[in-house]
Amino acid sequence: MTDTNGNGSGPTGAPALNVLVQYVKDLSFENPNAPRSLQPRQNPPEIGIQVNVNARQISPEDFEVSVTLEASATESEEVLFKLEVDYGGVFRLLNIPAEQIHPIVMIECPRLLFPFLRQVVADATRNGGFPPLYIDPIDFFALYQQRAAQAQQAPANAN
Numbered sequence: 257m258t259d260t261n262g263n264g265s266g267p268t269g270a271p272a273l274n275v276l277v278q279y280v281k282d283l284s285f286e287n288p289n290a291p292r293s294l295q296p297r298q299n300p301p302e303i304g305i306q307v308n309v310n311a312r313q314i315s316p317e318d319f320e321v322s323v324t325l326e327a328s329a330t331e332s333e334e335v336l337f338k339l340e341v342d343y344g345g346v347f348r349l350l351n352i353p354a355e356q357i358h359p360i361v362m363i364e365c366p367r368l369l370f371p372f373l374r375q376v377v378a379d380a381t382r383n384g385g386f387p388p389l390y391i392d393p394i395d396f397f398a399l400y401q402q403r404a405a406q407a408q409q410a411p412a413n414a415n
Contacts, residue, residue: 271351273364278345278372281322285380286338293336294385301329301336307394309403311361319347321365323373327381327389337384343373362403363396370394 287293304327311321322344329336347365349357370393378388 269351272349273352273360273368274348274350275368276318276346276348278343278369280341280376281344282340282342283376283380284338284340285384286335287384288335288338290385293334297331299331301331303389304328304330305391307399309362309366309396309399311365314346317348317350319349319361319365321345321347321361321369323366323369325373325377325391327377327391329386329389337381337386339377339380339384339389341373341376341380343369343376345369359400362400366394366396370396 306326308324309321310324311319314320322342324342325340327337327339345365345368347361347368349360352360374391378390381387381389
């Protein structure tokens with residue numbers, strides 16, 4: 257039997273992951289000590305980065321996935337900049353087995369969003385007067401495994 261509508265969405269269609277839209281949900285850049293923080297420095301600043309992935313189902317086949325990233329640069333006790341961005345996308349999953357949906361949503365979808373999020377971060381830091389902050393690739397599979405391990409430990413710690 258063949259899928260006759262040609263878009264892969266029929267009952268015998270091939271599995272598909274489609275990006276319907278992507279967007280900046282929230283963006284905040286703080287340069288609290290400007291213009292002093294923009295002066296040349298002897299040493300590179302200390303950069304701290306935290307990443308989190310969230311998802312919610314918005315229809316039977318569509319999921320909103322957001323990657324939240326917080327970055328800060330400090331030198332000694334002085335904050336040079338603080339950046340918070342929530343970058344999202346809506347993804348359509350077709351003909352995906354139920355047991356594979358959660359890993360795809362939490363690993364593959366953020367992986368597809370990351371290059372665009374990385375560019376938003378670089379542009380925001382550059383527009384704030386600093387060299388662009390190019391974030392190294394993120395291992396979303398390792399992040400997924402870490403979250404799963406924490407979720408398993410939480411009920412054990414509650415007893």
